[in-house]
Amino acid sequence: MPDHPYLAEGARVAIRPHRREDRAEFIRCARDSAGFHRPWLTLPTTEQAYEPFISQLESDDREGFLVCVRETGALAGFININTIVRGAFQCGSIGYGAFAPHSGRGYMSEGLGLVLRHAFGPLGLHRIEINIQPGNKASLRLVKRHGLRLEGFSPDFLYIEGAWRDHERWAITSDMLDDARGE
Known part of the structure; x- marks a missing residue:
């Protein structure tokens, strides 16, 4: 069990801050999952x-x-909120990855729900974007399951695995999350 307290807990997973002392375990998980992530994601393996x-x-x-x-x-995976903009925008962009052998078990779905609630609660964000390569069917299912809406297509959006990759732009706002939960 981690030395850090969990920020939020679900039925099967919990989320906690990513810290420097997680280096060895994160690198090991990233190495073990490198084939699984290609061509969608490149993680640090050294x-x-x-x-x-x-x-x-x-x-x-x-x-x-x-x-x-x-x-x-x-570690079942990681979820990062990147490019957080405050002020009138209150937005962030999420990137994530599951680690083998925990993929396909619903852990990332539960984890994403916890992170979204944390983003719209304690972090005070209003909007979250997730950019996904069109061929990444597992990620597309994940965002649809959480009620994100497709907002557009961005050609040559991110440089991954040696090439500029097209991405679909998906987003959710705090009121959409409340609506999805029946609040």
């Missing part, structure tokens, strides 16, 4: 690559969360 990754998460415009299996504390 200590050298991890340093800029965690340094970014320590900036004021980002929040990094680890999705943990409650029963064991094992």
Whole structure:
């Protein structure tokens, strides 16, 4: 079990802040999951690559969360809120990845629900965007399950695995989450 308290707990997973002391476990999970993530995502699989990754998460415009299996504390994945803009915008962009062997079990879906509630609650955000490559069927199912709406298409949006990749732009606002939960 982690030394850090969980920020939020669901039935099977909990989320906690991503910290530097998670380096070895995160790198191991990223290495074990590298084939699973291609071509959708590239994660740090060395200590050298991890340093800029965690340094970014320590900036004021980002929040990094680890999705943990409650029963064991094992890392099931991660969800980062990037490019947080305050003021009149109150928006952030989410990036995430599941870790093998925990993928396909609904852990990331439960974790995303926890992160969305945290984003719209304690973080005070109004809008979250998630950009997904059109061929990433698992991610498309995930955002649809959480009530995000398709807002557009962005050609050559992100440079991943040596190429500029097209992405669909999905978003949810705090009132949409409340509507989806029946509040």
